[in-house]
Amino acid sequence: MIPVIELIGECGMLYAVDSNIFAIKRVQNIALKKQLKNLVAIHSDCETGLKDDIIDVILLYDVLHLLNFPEKVLDELHRILKRDGILSVTDHHMKEEKIVSRITGNGLFRLEKSGRITYSFKKL
Numbered sequence: 669m670i671p672v673i674e675l676i677g678e679c680g681m682l683y684a685v686d687s688n689i690f691a692i693k694r695v696q697n698i699a700l701k702k703q704l705k706n707l708v709a710i711h712s713d714c715e716t717g718l719k720d721d722i723i724d725v726i727l728l729y730d731v732l733h734l735l736n737f738p739e740k741v742l743d744e745l746h747r748i749l750k751r752d753g754i755l756s757v758t759d760h761h762m763k764e765e766k767i768v769s770r771i772t773g774n775g776l777f778r779l780e781k782s783g784r785i786t787y788s789f790k791k792l
Contacts, residue, residue, distance in 0.1 A: 672727070673704060673706065673707055676706070678706060679706075680706060680724075681706050681707075681708065682704075682706060682707045682708070683708050683709075683710055683716065683718065683723070684707065684708070684709045684710065685709075685710045685712055685716055686709075686710075686711065686712075687711070687712065687713035689711055692709045692710070692711045695707070695709040696709045713736065713737075713741075714737060714740045714741050714744055715744055716744060716748055718748045719748070720747055720748065721747075721748070721749070721750050721751065722748055722750070723748045723749050723750060723753055724750055724753050724754070725753060725754050725756060726745055726748075726749055726753070726754070726755045726756065727756050728745070728755060728756065728757045728758075728759075729756075729757070729758050729759075730758060730759050730760060730761070731759070732757060732759040732762060732767060732770060732771075733759050733761040733762050738770055739774055742771065742774060742776055742777070743774075743776070746776040746777065746791060749791050750791075751791055752790075752791075753790075753791060754780070754788050754789070754790065755771070755777055755788070755789040755790075755791070756786060756787070756788050756789075757771060757786070757787050757788075757789065758785050758786040758787070760785070764782070764787070767787055768787060771787070771789050772789070775792060776791065776792055777789040777790065777791060777792060778790055778792055
């Protein structure tokens with residue numbers, strides 16, 4: 669998480685969303701310790717409370733297989749992602765076909781690029 673915040677610099681914002689309160693508290697402690705003012709931890713399993721079309725890049729890394737309500741989560745990600753934004757997904761618990769069908773199945777995203785283990789999707 670910290671290398672990502674270094675990439676976005678002081679002008680960008682990093683929102684860390686997790687349903688596990690202990691993970692959120694850990695992120696908050698790191699942000700406090702490192703005095704990261706552009707890191708916001710959000711405790712949620714779906715709704716973020718963020719404005720529409722505000723996020724440039726979403727990293728959904730190794731959590732897709734854990735989602736209880738993937739359709740609701742994808743709806744929320746679609747809502748907050750900018751029109752030209754990128755949804756980057758990887759999940760070593762799932763095969764490529766399953767990842768792609770899960771993300772594109774509801775018609776909100778299309779596969780933009782396939783990497784070796786990471787897939788980039790664009791908002792429709």
